[in-house]
Amino acid sequence: MTDTYDASTDVIDRIAGLTPGSAAHATRHKRAKVAAATQRSYDVLFDPALPDLPLADRLCVALYACTLSKAPALAAHYAQQLAAIGAARAVIDQIAQGATSDAAFEPPRLRAMLTFTRTLIEAPIEGDKAALERLRDAGIATPAVVVLAQLIAFLSYQIRLTAGLQALQALNETEAA
Template sequence: MADHPSTHKPSHDLVDHIVGLRPGGRTYEVRHQREKVVAATQGSYDALFDPHLPDLSLTERLLVALHACVLTPAPELAAHYRARLVTDGCDAALIQFAESAAHETASSNARLNAMLTFTRTLIEDPVEGDKAALLALPAAGISTPAVVALSQLIAFLSYQVRLVAGLKAMKASEEEETHA
C-alpha cells in the first residue's frame, strides 16, 4: 500500500529543496507517492552527514561530497555542499582543492588526497575501484571502518545525484507542458 503524500512530510527535504519541488506539482506528487523512500533518502543524508559519525570528520565527508558533485557534474548539489563547508568554517584552500576536477596540485593532506582520488575513481570509472584502489586508502592512514563509511558515502552521493537529475528533468517537462 502506497503512503499518501500528505499524511507525513519530513520537516526539511534536501532533494525537494534542491529541485524546487512544491506540494501540488506533478513531480512532487509522483516523488511523494512512496513517502518511505523520500524519508529514507533524507534519513540517509542526515545519517551520513551527522557531525558525530565516527571515522571520517564531517569536513572530510563534505569535501568528498563536493568533489563528487563537481565531477558528476551536479551544480546545485555542489553549491549545497560548498555552502555547508563555508558555514562550518572549512579552510577556503581545502574547498578549492575539492572543487578542482583536475587535481594538478595535490594537497599536503595525504588522507584527503586518497579520499578524493578514490571518489574520482568510483565516480568516473567504477570498474577501477578494485583492490588496488581500496588498498591506497589504508596506506594513507584511513581505517577500515572509515573506508567502509567512505564507500557508503560515495554510493549515496551517486544515488542522490541521479535522483536530483531525474527529478529536474521531470520538473522541466512538467513546466514545459504548463507553458505550452
C-alpha cells in the first residue's frame, strides 16, 4: 500500500461522479487533506495485508452496509471488488439482496459479522456488550472485532459523504441547466 494520495484513483470522487472542475469536486477538495485521509482510510481498511479480518469478509460487510443503507453505487463497487477476488457469485448476490440467513454463510462467522453490521447500521444503540459477545461466540477474536467496528464506522461515513456529494452534484447540474 502506498502512502501518497492519487486524486485520479479517489473512490469517493468516482462513485459520486465528481469531475475535476465541477463545483462539487472543488468543494470536496477545498480541504485536500480530508479527501486524502478519506482515501487513505479506504486503502488501509481494504488492504489485503490487513491482519485479523480477511479481505473477503471486509468486502462482504461493505457490500451489506451499502445495501442496507440504500447506496447502490457503493454497493456495486464492493460487489465488483468481491468478484475481483473470486468470491462466489451466489454469496455476492445474496448479500446484495440483503439475505444473510442462507447456508452460504456457514460457518456462522460471516453471518455474525453481517448481523453486527445490520445492528450498527440500523440500530446502533443495540451494538452493546451482548452484540459483541455474539461475535466472540461465533469465533471472532477481539482484534477482528475492532477492525470490524472501525470498518463499519468508516462505511457509514463513506456512504453519507457520497450521498451528500451526489446530491450536491445533482443540485449544481440542475442549477446549471
